Amino acid sequence: MVWTPKIVGAIDLGTHGSGYALAVVSPLNDDPMNRKVVFYTRYSGARADYPKNLTAILVAEDGHVMAWGHKARTLWAEASDQGNPDRLGYAYAFKMALKEGDSNPDMPTVGGTLSLADPGEVRHLVSSYLSEVRKVALAEITAMGYTEGELRWCITVPAIWDDEDKQAMRQAAYDAGFPEGEDRLLLSIEPEAAALYCQVRMVELADGSGRKEKLNIDIDGSRFMVVDAGGGTVDITAYESSSGDDQRITLTNLPAIGEIGVATGGRLGSEYINHAFRSRILADRFGPESIRRLEQEDSADLLKLSDEWETAKTTAEVEHDPDGTARFIDKVTIDVPAAVWDVLDEGARARLTETAGGKPYRLVLQPAEVEALFTTVTDGIVDKVEEQLANMRKTSGAAADGGETIVLVGGLAMSTYLRQVLRQRFGDEHRILVPPNPALAVLEGAVHYAYNPEAFASRRSKYTYGFAMARPWESGVDDPRRKFNDSRGDMMCRGRFAIAVQRMQRVVIDEPFAFSLEPAVASAEKVTVQLYRTRASDPRYVDEAGCEPVAELVIDISETVHLDKRPIDLLLFFGRSQISGEASDRTTKRKFKVTADFDQML
Amino acid sequence: VQRALEDAAAAVRAVKELHGQTARLTEKASQLERSFAKHGTELQALSTTMAEHAELISQHAAHQGKQSELLAATAQTLTRYVEAVDNLRARLFIEDRSLTDADFLVHYQIGERLKRLFTQRLPDLTNVGAGAGPRDASGTTALRREAHQVRLMCQALFEGVEPDLKRLAAIVTGSGQVALSEPDGRLLERVQQEAARLRKDIEGTGHPYIFIFDLPKETTADSSQYELWTSAVAGEQVAFVVTPGYVVSGRRILLPAVTTGSRDESDKTQS
Numbered sequence: 001m002v003w004t005p006k007i008v009g010a011i012d013l014g015t016h017g018s019g020y021a022l023a024v025v026s027p028l029n030d031d032p033m034n035r036k037v038v039f040y041t042r043y044s045g046a047r048a049d050y051p052k053n054l055t056a057i058l059v060a061e062d063g064h065v066m067a068w069g070h071k072a073r074t075l076w077a078e079a080s081d082q083g084n085p086d087r088l089g090y091a092y093a094f095k096m097a098l099k100e101g102d103s104n105p106d107m108p109t110v111g112g113t114l115s116l117a118d119p120g121e122v123r124h125l126v127s128s129y130l131s132e133v134r135k136v137a138l139a140e141i142t143a144m145g146y147t148e149g150e151l152r153w154c155i156t157v158p159a160i161w162d163d164e165d166k167q168a169m170r171q172a173a174y175d176a177g178f179p180e181g182e183d184r185l186l187l188s189i190e191p192e193a194a195a196l197y198c199q200v201r202m203v204e205l206a207d208g209s210g211r212k213e214k215l216n217i218d219i220d221g222s223r224f225m226v227v228d229a230g231g232g233t234v235d236i237t238a239y240e241s242s243s244g245d246d247q248r249i250t251l252t253n254l255p256a257i258g259e260i261g262v263a264t265g266g267r268l269g270s271e272y273i274n275h276a277f278r279s280r281i282l283a284d285r286f287g288p289e290s291i292r293r294l295e296q297e298d299s300a301d302l303l304k305l306s307d308e309w310e311t312a313k314t315t316a317e318v319e320h321d322p323d324g325t326a327r328f329i330d331k332v333t334i335d336v337p338a339a340v341w342d343v344l345d346e347g348a349r350a351r352l353t354e355t356a357g358g359k360p361y362r363l364v365l366q367p368a369e370v371e372a373l374f375t376t377v378t379d380g381i382v383d384k385v386e387e388q389l390a391n392m393r394k395t396s397g398a399a400a401d402g403g404e405t406i407v408l409v410g411g412l413a414m415s416t417y418l419r420q421v422l423r424q425r426f427g428d429e430h431r432i433l434v435p436p437n438p439a440l441a442v443l444e445g446a447v448h449y450a451y452n453p454e455a456f457a458s459r460r461s462k463y464t465y466g467f468a469m470a471r472p473w474e475s476g477v478d479d480p481r482r483k484f485n486d487s488r489g490d491m492m493c494r495g496r497f498a499i500a501v502q503r504m505q506r507v508v509i510d511e512p513f514a515f516s517l518e519p520a521v522a523s524a525e526k527v528t529v530q531l532y533r534t535r536a537s538d539p540r541y542v543d544e545a546g547c548e549p550v551a552e553l554v555i556d557i558s559e560t561v562h563l564d565k566r567p568i569d570l571l572l573f574f575g576r577s578q579i580s581g582e583a584s585d586r587t588t589k590r591k592f593k594v595t596a597d598f599d600q601m602l
Numbered sequence: 603v604q605r606a607l608e609d610a611a612a613a614v615r616a617v618k619e620l621h622g623q624t625a626r627l628t629e630k631a632s633q634l635e636r637s638f639a640k641h642g643t644e645l646q647a648l649s650t651t652m653a654e655h656a657e658l659i660s661q662h663a664a665h666q667g668k669q670s671e672l673l674a675a676t677a678q679t680l681t682r683y684v685e686a687v688d689n690l691r692a693r694l695f696i697e698d699r700s701l702t703d704a705d706f707l708v709h710y711q712i713g714e715r716l717k718r719l720f721t722q723r724l725p726d727l728t729n730v731g732a733g734a735g736p737r738d739a740s741g742t743t744a745l746r747r748e749a750h751q752v753r754l755m756c757q758a759l760f761e762g763v764e765p766d767l768k769r770l771a772a773i774v775t776g777s778g779q780v781a782l783s784e785p786d787g788r789l790l791e792r793v794q795q796e797a798a799r800l801r802k803d804i805e806g807t808g809h810p811y812i813f814i815f816d817l818p819k820e821t822t823a824d825s826s827q828y829e830l831w832t833s834a835v836a837g838e839q840v841a842f843v844v845t846p847g848y849v850v851s852g853r854r855i856l857l858p859a860v861t862t863g864s865r866d867e868s869d870k871t872q873s
Contacts, residue, residue: 037704047826049854333725357729
């Protein structure tokens with residue numbers, strides 16, 4: 001009997017904030033346009049309701065979780081100010097460290113006994129955090145009368161993550177107690193989730209008109225770019241939709257979407273504006289000595305100050321110069337906690353009071369200063385969008401009407417300044433869409449995906465997949481060093497990339513790709529077939545730059561050693577989270593199943 | 603004659619022998635008959651038993667058929683119950699207004715806009731007549747005056763049924779005594795427009811909401827429950843609420859910002 005969920009839940013594990021949302025599966029809730037999705041908002045340690053909690057965790061020396069979210073940060077600040085006598089470990093924004101080599105020394109995100117250099121420790125942190133989210137979610141769904149056995153989960157992952165990173169996330173989720181199995185735990189690529197959200201909800205056009213439009217993925221051939229401006233990184237991914245000839249496109253059965261070009265982006269998230277605030281503004285106004293003392297003795301109040309900036313930074317209003325350039329018109333005022341104020345020297349206090357119109361305990365940033373902090377990331381975002389637009393043109397040609405659709409999501413998309421900067425640079429030529437709750441677009445989109453994974457039942461392959469094979473040697477084309485004679489004396493070329501699925505080829509979930517081969521050595525008792533992938537569309541050899549092995553299939557052909565012809569059929573199935581292979585010996589009818597040990601596609 | 607007698611004697615012996623054989627055969631036949639009779643009875647009994655079993659099987663089959671029908675009916679009932687429970691659970695979920703759904707999310711944006719207005723723009727407006735106000739060395743007076751003015755502005759904009767924009771202008775200009783510069787005039791205008799938009803947006807959601815302007819007497823300024831206005835001291839008694847809390851459907855979207863001070867000062871300021 002096929003298992004079907006009665007309730008679905010999604011977790012958006014963000015760099016800065018994380019949240020989860022739920023939807024019940026029922027004919028009453030089937031219409032995605034009117035689907036009720038609920039967000040959890042009452043996180044422990046948060047003073048007010050909000051749909052996201054801080055992505056922070058505090059662990060004891062033995063690794064068990066002391067607190068998570070806002071509460072973790074508060075407790076860590078207290079412990080840190082006391083010299084961390086209990087040898088606690090604190091981590092914040094640790095998600096990106098799951099991707100190996102992605103730790104950022106500029107941005108301190110750990111304290112105490114923790115280090116993000118150890119991938120095992122990072123996975124443990126992610127797993128521990130997910131476990132806490134799961135506990136809260138299970139308490140809520142139980143109160144609603146549901147059980148975990150009725151629940152399908154979906155966890156979001158960045159587009160730039162590779163298969164191994166996704167597998168690490170999946171394993172971390174299993175370690176956290178999430179159910180195993182493709183159907184019980186889905187992974188959703190963040191920009192795809194955001195796109196799905198923009199497809200089912202009306203999205204505002206960022207031209208100041210207040211007009212709302214849909215994304216229109218359901219129109220065959222439509223192209224769009226998702227700019228996910230989050231806490232840590234800005235991820236920019238371009239897609240094109242395409243339906244099969246026989247595919248009926250509906251809202252619940254969208255055409256295949258495939259990445260155009262390569263996902264781009266960088267460390268341009270909101271945290272980098274905060275970092276600039278601390279390193280430039282605070283260091284300048286307070287003086288390096290005071291900052292050093294505060295970091296050592298009163299990090300709790302220093303955190304409060306950063307929090308004030310975090311909430312105040314998006315509040316300053318923006319207007320246009322006659323040439324359309326966006327300019328901040330408001331200054332930003334931040335309260336300086338008394339404990340911080342007392343650490344400052346007389347000169348610093350006097351200067352701060354003077355710039356605050358005679359009011360002490362205030363830090364005032366002039367519009368130009370706010371703008372300078374924002375441009376540390378907005379200039380880079382504009383460049384990256386430009387780069388991705390060029391990529392789209394290069395890969396798929398110019399759009400039919402010359403304009404592309406740019407979808408802006410993520411917490412930083414709330415910034416009026418960023419919207420205006422993008423509008424000024426790209427608004428005349430391209431359509432810019434911002435959903436009503438950009439910070440929650442990925443989360444809600446992931447719920448819709450968990451509700452109906454068939455919405456993206458097919459996509460275009462991100463890689464070219466193929467097998468390492470011996471092929472007839474071509475004189476003048478193949479390197480002589482690759483030449484060898486097979487058992488029949490034919491001249492063969494070793495290491496050829498025999499393409500099974502080409503990059504950008506439409507791949508339907510669980511539809512088989514057939515491929516046949518024959519052993520080159522007559523006496524061989526087994527055949528080892530290696531599956532490779534590359535971003536190149538038409539690779540010739542498996543050892544070209546960019547090609548990498550991803551799985552190995554060992555086929556026992558000992559029973560047919562005596563035969564002259566020994567054909568083997570291979571079938572590749574692209575599941576939601578795995579590639580599985582099935583090899584069958586055509587002579588003996590024996591079958592061998594192989595599953596690649598990582599996530600290949602979602 | 604002798605031969606005839608011998609023949610007759612032989613015939614008699616043969617007859618006797620035949621007779622003996624007949625008797626033995628008769629006996630055998632009789633035995634067989636008795637045996638047949640006995641087995642016949644047994645067979646009949648067996649046949650009867652088989653018939654009884656067949657009857658029982660038939661009864662069982664009928665019973666089982668009934669049981670299967672019953673089982674199928676029970677399964678159908680169960681399916682209907684499960685569907686009913688699922689529908690009920692789904693309906694409860696969909697109709698539960700206490701859950702935070704997409705319609706409710708707008709309040710978090712409204713909360714951020716309110717916070718921007720309360721903590722950034724309204725304090726900016728208090729600087730309009732800053733030159734006229736008294737200054738002490740520590741600046742405490744300026745902060746207290748600001749807190750008081752911000753409270754009055756918030757009351758003008760969010761305490762009544764409609765935002766009182768004229769009252770706001772009067773507070774800012776000291777009832778017309780302070781002439782506004784061009785940027786200050788624009789700032790006041792923007793604040794008025796934003797306040798009016800906020801009120802409209804809040805009403806437009808249809809959710810029940812309240813602004814918390816006052817707290818019970820002797821409330822302690824607890825930073826986990828309230829925002830502390832500049833220079834307010836955690837743990838001291840709350841003097842007054844500077845900017846109101848915003849609570850929608852029982853959920854705290856924005857905390858009240860409070861300031862502290864002595865009771866006398868508080869009473870004086872509130873009056």
